[in-house]
Amino acid sequence: MDNKLVGYFSRIMPLSDEEKIAIAESMVVKNYKKGTVLLEEGKISTECYFVMEGCVRQYYIVDGEEVTNNFFTEEQFVVSHLSFSQKIPANHYFGCCEDCLLVIANEQKEKDLYQRFPKFETISRMVVVKEFGEQQAAMASYITDTPEQRYLKLLKTRPDLFQRIPQYQLASYIGVKPESLSRIRKRIYHKV
């Protein structure tokens, strides 16, 4: 069975055929056009997503300007944890910056799966711990790295983003103005 989500879970913990089929059957997969807003600031998040194809951007609107905080691409989960788990309004947006094919989950689906297969509780915990760790690392980079270091890290860890994402959004993600990103790129290419 060729299914990215099943594959992702099996890499965390071996699954029986029955479990693989249960995930695949319970999955709701949907296409979203580029530009679709999946979650708005002020709304309570009721869905989680897993990216099969495409790219979802997380951003804030600060003084009328978009500030990009994250890009979620193939095999990443898109979850607004505080809003989804505690049912409080989200403070950010999720928007599709490409045409996307996403798996959609909600609280009821999650509970059903845990009840049928308690192993998913373990898998789910391990996924959240993994993602939490990555978020801690991102926060660390934001605090301790210079914009140039963040640019170089991104180039190394997620080179695909440079083909997929407009410069001004990459600049915002790195935490600089577009002009500064151009300067950083020039500086780096002169060094190489």
Place this chain on the structure above:
Amino acid sequence: MDNKLVGYFSRIMPLSDEEKIAIAESMVVKNYKKGTVLLEEGKISTECYFVMEGCVRQYYIVDGEEVTNNFFTEEQFVVSHLSFSQKIPANHYFGCCEDCLLVIANEQKEKDLYQRFPKFETISRMVVVKEFGEQQAAMASYITDTPEQRYLKLLKTRPDLFQRIPQYQLASYIGVKPESLSRIRKRIYHKV
């Protein structure tokens, strides 16, 4: 039974007496002197902590200077998720900024508890989701708020820190130099 960790877990999910006793019995509680370093950059984290009393600070060393990222006080978990779960070297420090009374857990203890009481798997997942959500909010604040807004938020949500933590560490946590923190404080008190 008066036990902060048992109390914390029961607020997430009701526990039987047997389960409460199991947690209490499996708990290792230890005193640490102010100044103790619990985790060093470059080391692999093998322990998680729950703060019964005291305050643990998370910090990075950047160009020889400490940059504070978090303070963990009573009823908070102290975990370096990426290092602990994936066994990679930590990129930060955990240090006791007060005398601390901490519950210590490790991977084996965690596994034993899950095996005896599968319910802890659920509780553990919910704890991690809650903490992840809080971390996402902290990251959002770091990206979208001005230092003055962060100062005011901190004053509102964690007023105790202002009594417990030296000014220069608070300044670092808010993301400014100590002089700027003084200026922010003056500005705010003039407004009030």
